[in-house]
Amino acid sequence: MARPVTDGWLLARALRTPGNTLALDPAGWAALIATARAEQMIGTLAYRLEGLRVPQAVARLLADARASAAQGRVVALWEAEAARRAMAPIGVPVVLLKGTAFVAADLKAGQGRSIGDLDILVPRDRIDAVEAALISAGWEWVKPDPYDDDYYRRWMHELPPLIHRERDRMIDVHHTILPLTARITPDAAGLLAWSVEVEPGVRILSRNDMLVHAAAHLFADGDLAGGMRNLWDVYCLVDQFGTNGLAERAAHHGLGREVARALRLSAALYGQGARLNPADHLYLRRLTARDGWGRATRPFTRLGFYVRSHWLRMPPAMLVRHLWTKWRGGHRGDIV
Amino acid sequence: MRHVFSVRIGPIGFRIGSDWRAPIAQMESLYTDYPGPHDGVPDFNVRLFAARPWRRVIRPSVMIGGDFVLPEAAPLPLAQGLLAAEMGMNLQMALGQRRYLLLHASVVERDGRALVMTGMSGAGKSTLAALLGTRGWRLMGDEFALLDPATGLIHAFPRLISLKNAAIGVAEAAVPDGVFGPLLPGTPKGDIRHLVPNAAAIAGMDRAADPALILFPRFGFEAAERYVAPSEVFVRLTQASTNYVAMGERGFDALTRLVTTVPARAIDYPDTDRALAQVEALWRDL
Numbered sequence: 001m002a003r004p005v006t007d008g009w010l011l012a013r014a015l016r017t018p019g020n021t022l023a024l025d026p027a028g029w030a031a032l033i034a035t036a037r038a039e040q041m042i043g044t045l046a047y048r049l050e051g052l053r054v055p056q057a058v059a060r061l062l063a064d065a066r067a068s069a070a071q072g073r074v075v076a077l078w079e080a081e082a083a084r085r086a087m088a089p090i091g092v093p094v095v096l097l098k099g100t101a102f103v104a105a106d107l108k109a110g111q112g113r114s115i116g117d118l119d120i121l122v123p124r125d126r127i128d129a130v131e132a133a134l135i136s137a138g139w140e141w142v143k144p145d146p147y148d149d150d151y152y153r154r155w156m157h158e159l160p161p162l163i164h165r166e167r168d169r170m171i172d173v174h175h176t177i178l179p180l181t182a183r184i185t186p187d188a189a190g191l192l193a194w195s196v197e198v199e200p201g202v203r204i205l206s207r208n209d210m211l212v213h214a215a216a217h218l219f220a221d222g223d224l225a226g227g228m229r230n231l232w233d234v235y236c237l238v239d240q241f242g243t244n245g246l247a248e249r250a251a252h253h254g255l256g257r258e259v260a261r262a263l264r265l266s267a268a269l270y271g272q273g274a275r276l277n278p279a280d281h282l283y284l285r286r287l288t289a290r291d292g293w294g295r296a297t298r299p300f301t302r303l304g305f306y307v308r309s310h311w312l313r314m315p316p317a318m319l320v321r322h323l324w325t326k327w328r329g330g331h332r333g334d335i336v
Numbered sequence: 337m338r339h340v341f342s343v344r345i346g347p348i349g350f351r352i353g354s355d356w357r358a359p360i361a362q363m364e365s366l367y368t369d370y371p372g373p374h375d376g377v378p379d380f381n382v383r384l385f386a387a388r389p390w391r392r393v394i395r396p397s398v399m400i401g402g403d404f405v406l407p408e409a410a411p412l413p414l415a416q417g418l419l420a421a422e423m424g425m426n427l428q429m430a431l432g433q434r435r436y437l438l439l440h441a442s443v444v445e446r447d448g449r450a451l452v453m454t455g456m457s458g459a460g461k462s463t464l465a466a467l468l469g470t471r472g473w474r475l476m477g478d479e480f481a482l483l484d485p486a487t488g489l490i491h492a493f494p495r496l497i498s499l500k501n502a503a504i505g506v507a508e509a510a511v512p513d514g515v516f517g518p519l520l521p522g523t524p525k526g527d528i529r530h531l532v533p534n535a536a537a538i539a540g541m542d543r544a545a546d547p548a549l550i551l552f553p554r555f556g557f558e559a560a561e562r563y564v565a566p567s568e569v570f571v572r573l574t575q576a577s578t579n580y581v582a583m584g585e586r587g588f589d590a591l592t593r594l595v596t597t598v599p600a601r602a603i604d605y606p607d608t609d610r611a612l613a614q615v616e617a618l619w620r621d622l
Contacts, residue, residue, distance in 0.1 A: 029375075029377045030378055033377070056375060057349065057376075057379075058377050294381065
């Protein structure tokens with residue numbers, strides 16, 4: 001059986017021009033669906049293709065994905081409500097980040113989006129109170145390892161993850177959007193100050209700060225895992241709100257370069273295209289490293305970005321110390 | 337992937353890719369009478385692959401991958417590649433299925449009405465289903481009952497019947513003309529041998545059925561039977577479902593409808609002949 005030559009561009013093109021999927025053969029559909037699942041974008045694809053006359057087997061599968069995303073939305077919003085109730089007594093509003101924010105505000109980026117953990121932002125000087133409030137409401141520690149715990153508290157932009165003992169859902173409590181060890185320090189207080197209320201006690205970042213956060217997460221922190229989905233968020237936010245004032249806001253947070261790159265790459269994948277520089281092509285190569293079975297491909301490109309993510313996160317001496325401790329700990333693969 | 341096999345089991349299409357020929361060849365032979373996925377597009381992918389390139393050849397061991405995976409699945413030796421494929425297919429269903437509420441149960445059908453048998457592993461539900469399938473019932477499946485929230489009907493999922501340990505001999509004696517897969521000794525679940533569902537089960541796999549009786553069989557006790565209240569059935573079936581929580585309100589509604597409209601009994605049985613007689617008697621009295 002012939003292997004279809006394909007990568008993440010198959011998914012990007014389907015999202016950009018849904019009508020073109022009607023030309024796919026069965027193997028093409030199988031590859032598109034496997035890729036979308038692997039990138040956690042099957043719900044997004046399902047909403048994007050809704051109403052097209054796709055083959056019946058595909059229509060059924062996409063209907064399942066929409067139902068699943070709708071249920072995911074219910075669960076995510078309920079989790080946000082649970083956090084709001086836990087934090088109301090201490091007077092700290094829940095500022096939602098990422099997926100939950102998109103669905104809470106009914107944004108285009110939230111349509112069909114898969115949502116894992118609940119990510120919230122709180123003022124750094126209230127973080128102890130927030131932690132205590134959450135623990136008394138049933139959340140518990142996930143990471144028992146003292147090194148990890150200490151690492152999170154000293155150097156990360158969030159508490160070690162907490163998981164709710166009854167609902168089995170994780171919450172990430174952030175006090176800023178990049179690790180404290182990163183070379184860039186965004187204006188965390190400004191993020192909170194400019195946040196917008198969506199309902200009493202529940203807020204989301206301003207539209208420009210949502211874009212800044214997406215770009216920071218992608219290019220100044222992680223190894224680009226989930227990057228296709230994050231850039232779809234960027235594409236949708238720009239499509240819905242435009243970029244008025246974005247460059248100034250990004251510069252204010254020290255993330256002008258990252259935001260500009262996010263705009264170029266999201267336009268290249270999902271929009272009208274953009275003038276790309278050589279590094280952009282390398283990023284795209286990493287972002288679309290996925291085959292028609294949903295497998296990760298291009299291991300050396302991936303490794304390069306993985307190393308880069310650690311380089312960005314911490315100064316060299318600290319990185320060496322960190323990797324040494326992790327390696328000695330038996331390399332269990334849960335490197336922070 | 338290097339070797340590929342596609343198959344449809346009831347309403348669900350699978351595409352199985354493998355680094356090795358052997359498991360694919362076994363599936364082609366055992367699933368020879370099955371159709372391919374609807375429209376050629378599978379619902380789920382399963383991948384059988386070597387953890388490292390050289391493990392394809394040296395002490396080959398099969399990792400199970402797919403659209404949905406558990407983080408710490410252990411590999412199986414290549415001799416158990418068929419089992420790996422079957423486990424991979426079950427795993428996709430258990431973790432990824434969102435169209436049907438999945439109940440860990442065997443199902444047989446007569447006159448358009450379904451008997452659903454569920455219980456702990458070792459309760460004998462696979463064996464009973466296989467035997468009933470040779471005695472005037474249509475086997476709908478031995479692993480999952482697919483309950484459709486939209487219609488309340490049960491859809492067939494007649495994958496290979498997975499016989500374990502003592503059940504292998506029982507089935508070999510009871511179904512002498514059955515098509516069996518290779519004996520797989522020493523798997524994580526003991527000895528396993530697969531039995532191909534008979535022609536009636538395969539030919540009828542697109543016919544859904546109205547659930548008529550839910551049975552909780554238990555092997556190894558004196559014959560007895562007991563009424564099971566809807567509340568208890570509900571709780572036991574939430575535990576027997578792999579996707580009840582993920583299905584949300586649709587799952588709750590489907591299960592509520594099932595337990596409030598379909599009677600349930602628990603039976604204890606000392607041997608399979610006795611169990612078959614108990615089942616027939618209960619069915620007559622419905």
